[in-house]
Amino acid sequence: MKAASAISLSVSGLQALRASRRVRDFLGAYVSVGDWDGACTNDGWRVLADNAPEALGAVLDSLDPSHAEGIPSMASMAPADAFRAFVQYVEHQDCGLSTHALPPDPFSADGSGWEAVTLYMAHAVAALQTSFPGAEGCGIDLDADKYTAEPTLEEVQMVVGYMGDRAIKVTDVSEDLSAVASMWRSGYLLVLVTNFLGGLCLLLWTLFQPTEVYSRLLDEGNEDKYASMYTIFRGLFNMVQLVGSPFWHRLSERVGRKPCMVVCYLLYALCAGGMGRWSSTFGGMLCWRALAGFVGVIHALMNTIASDLAPLKQRGTWLLFSMGAMISGSIFAGVGVVVMDAMGLTTLEDVTPYVVRGFTFCACLTLFWKESAPLVLARRQGKDLHIPISQTQLRERDFIPTALRLFSDRRFAMVFAAYVLALSTYTIMSNTGNAWLLTASVYDANTEEGRAAEQSFNALTIVVACTVGSINTFGLGRVFNKHIGERNVTYVGQVALFLGSVCRLPFPEPVSQWVWMLSAVLCFFGESLGHPSYIYLGATYASTHDRGSVLGAFQIGNSIGRSVLSIVHGFIFDYSWRLCLLLAAVYPCIAAWLMYMCPFSLTTNTIEVQAQRQREQKRRQAAFSAVDESVSVDMTGMKEDVDASQSPGERETLATDVV
Known part of the structure; x- marks a missing residue:
């Protein structure tokens, strides 16, 4: 199925996802497992780990009450010890299950072993059910055909929902060149080119408006x-x-996506022409x-398209690239002004023909895009006929109701509020900056030359x-995210916004x-650095079925x-401008406090932190090895010096004494 390959869905991840649901239902018949959703998220995995001794003990009690004679009670065990006792019991029953894939720490905090552990538990319970006739009604069904079956659109969307958890295995974009190549083949390069030209036309039009x-x-x-009138206008x-x-x-x-983008670009061309040629009053x-x-949803749709095309673990990077393409177009727009x-073209009416042609050309480029909307692709492939409408991406991305549901998660609400406040600071400084330049006697705004x-x-x-x-979006933001984490990146952005406000x-x-230029640069530095991190962190806290609406909520x-x-x-x-x-300047401070108070999940930046620790460990090992080699070389040199200072007879006498 094309949709599955496009998101790099691991077969073992899908198997474990299916198995974990059945294990959850099975354990739920014997013990309360809280809000465990099948061990597919770190939060759910910790719930299971907390209940593992009681749950596994209840399973064994139900299957074979006599097991207590050979295995100590699990009630007082740690989760890992209880799982090992469960494995020991399964091995005693000679079920023929291999344990070589089980991790040393089955309930590690990062959830790294959930696939192997869940699959083992599912197979073990299925095998034990066949061994003990009294357990047929436990509600677990592990037909091998269901594991090997091609994933349905529903299951693909379900796994897509677990973005950032370990249901999907995708390597980091900086370490996997094939992922970059696959993005170019998907048509993402043309999307970036269109975004670049769209950003150029948009800012060229915007710069003449004040x-x-x-x-x-x-x-x-x-x-x-x-x-006040200009801020209302904006x-x-x-x-x-x-x-x-x-x-x-x-x-x-x-x-x-493609038809909508074409229409939006054409309407943008119409608006540019109307504002530049056909409106003679402020009301017009x-x-x-x-x-x-x-x-004006073009940029938001661009982000959605980037999310459609990019592998899940790499969405943050490709969102940065998408934003970077638009910002790069803005640089050329500034040079163009x-x-x-x-050239003497100083009014919006003068520049309108160029802007209209630019937006029209973007609409023509969009005609060559590859379609990326999941529901539209499913219809073309004839694979949406058996899927209820409530299980399709359409329902998940109907983002007004789902965005409102997102705020039931306090963590998401705090990230969202911090994002709004930080963005408000940047917008206030940008909009009032033009007013300040025109009204603070810096330029003679009453003359055309001054304007x-x-x-x-x-x-x-x-x-x-x-x-x-x-620089932020193409390089520095990626480095910061990798080495200090997304939350700390937002702190850097908030400090820059604060300094830009008070300077x-x-x-x-x-x-x-x-x-004023220093103020504008500081504010834009803070906004461009922190913007993608807020969206990524918001996606971390969205519930499974609402994650498709995160971009909508942030829009x-x-x-x-x-x-x-x-x-x-x-x-x-x-x-009072002061x-x-x-x-x-107060808003970035409140945003920083909200981010500091937000209880963050362990999944945030986990891969990068682990990679950093592994690199640090390798450096230490290399340093110790270098010390050992130097000591060995020194001892060898000392031995050679002693041998050189001794006669052959003395060396023979010394060797005889040692023996």
């Missing part, structure tokens, strides 16, 4: 309210996304901005900030534009973070 909004307000006599886009995102995600599941610009917000200013100069400097700032962001406060008005957070607090701070900025920045 001065265009100011020009409209200046004509209407409302330029003194520019900060926030409206993201508020409309709260309605548009569910619509487009739901539609993409039904008709496919707001209307086109609202329509752009409705189709500087060039256009030099063009501000526009050019803003583009230069974007080039510097996006260059830093590209302007000590200076009187007007402040040098270079101070809601993205819309809230970029709209509500930003609009409020626009009005505060009109009153108070606005001071309040913005």
